[in-house]
Amino acid sequence: MNFSANQELYTYEMIEQTADFLKLRVHFQPKIGIICGSGLGSLAQDLKDRIEFPYSTIPNFPVSTVEGHAGKLIFGFLSKVPVVCMQGRFHFYEGYPLWKCAMPVRVMKLMGVSHLIATNAAGGLHKNYKVGDIMLVKDHINMMGFAGNNPLQGPNEDRFGPRFPPMNKAYDKELIKKSIEIGENLGLKDNLHTGVYTCLGGPNFETVAELRALKMLGCDAVGMSTVHEVITARHCDMHVLAFSLITNECILEYDSQNEPNHEEVMDAAKMRQDTLIKFVGKIVDYIYKERCCRP
Numbered sequence: 001m002n003f004s005a006n007q008e009l010y011t012y013e014m015i016e017q018t019a020d021f022l023k024l025r026v027h028f029q030p031k032i033g034i035i036c037g038s039g040l041g042s043l044a045q046d047l048k049d050r051i052e053f054p055y056s057t058i059p060n061f062p063v064s065t066v067e068g069h070a071g072k073l074i075f076g077f078l079s080k081v082p083v084v085c086m087q088g089r090f091h092f093y094e095g096y097p098l099w100k101c102a103m104p105v106r107v108m109k110l111m112g113v114s115h116l117i118a119t120n121a122a123g124g125l126h127k128n129y130k131v132g133d134i135m136l137v138k139d140h141i142n143m144m145g146f147a148g149n150n151p152l153q154g155p156n157e158d159r160f161g162p163r164f165p166p167m168n169k170a171y172d173k174e175l176i177k178k179s180i181e182i183g184e185n186l187g188l189k190d191n192l193h194t195g196v197y198t199c200l201g202g203p204n205f206e207t208v209a210e211l212r213a214l215k216m217l218g219c220d221a222v223g224m225s226t227v228h229e230v231i232t233a234r235h236c237d238m239h240v241l242a243f244s245l246i247t248n249e250c251i252l253e254y255d256s257q258n259e260p261n262h263e264e265v266m267d268a269a270k271m272r273q274d275t276l277i278k279f280v281g282k283i284v285d286y287i288y289k290e291r292c293c294r295p
């Protein structure tokens with residue numbers, strides 16, 4: 001694998017080729033795209049009438065290399081709504097440039113997807129967050145962008161969107177409000193938050209000093225994904241809802257005996273999978289009825 005950020009960028013025609021390959025094989029049009037975070041692949045397991053494509057069989061697609069990311073694109077029906085699910089996403093630390101990590105979002109766009117739900121596992125920085133809580137992302141801090149790394153780097157493809165897209169309304173306020181209502185109706189009132197997510201390059205978890213700095217900057221949860229997908233989705237005018245499952249506490253004290261690890265992340269995700277399936281199912285149902293089917 002060539003790990004250089006200077007790998008040849010995807011052309012519009014390559015993305016179109018991938019979308020056409022999938023359209024030929026899927027007999028319905030997904031309106032909502034779902035990206036499953038670490039250990040959250042079970043969200044896709046519940047789809048009815050599934051059509052599955054291992055990433056290695058899709059032209060131009062990267063492949064997943066992380067445990068808890070099965071590496072399949074799954075089409076099917078969730079709450080009777082046609083959706084496409086990424087059971088496994090791509091991260092910068094796997095060696096992929098950000099534009100490659102986010103490429104499936106553009107494929108979804110060309111397939112007719114208008115709404116993206118991006119989920120992730122994240123460390124909880126906010127003092128009130130507990131493992132198992134859900135944070136609806138109201139904004140992000142693009143730390144990788146601060147360091148000059150952005151999925152939209154390179155010549156702009158006007159057919160997707162403008163050279164300089166705004167990002168101050170990245171997360172759909174109405175969908176956040178509705179998701180809170182849905183969460184509360186599922187008995188999640190005490191486990192629901194809205195907050196600011198930040199993505200670091202990974203793969204190491206953060207130092208104490210890094211976490212303290214992020215907290216001072218206003219970050220509530222920290223992860224290694226999502227931001228590049230959201231930027232790419234907003235660039236091509238997709239509506240975005242994102243949430244973090246808080247899978248571990250961020251360790252802010254030097255004398256703590258704890259160390260974060262991927263197993264606890266996966267365990268926390270497993271513990272919450274049934275609740276999240278219900279939560280996402282109801283959100284999808286709302287989006288489809290109130291947004292996608294409106295005349």
Ligand SMILES: O=P(O)(O)O[C@@H]1C[C@H](O)[C@@H](CO)O1
Binds near residue numbers: 037038119223225265
């Ligand atoms: O894909 P997500 O952001 O859910 O995965 C998080 C970040 C790392 O890939 C992994 C660390 O446990 O979980």
Ligand SMILES: Nc1nc2[nH]cnc2c(=O)[nH]1
Binds near residue numbers: 122223
């Ligand atoms: N960067 C980062 N990513 C995570 N993914 C799940 N937990 C964490 C965390 O604590 N830090």
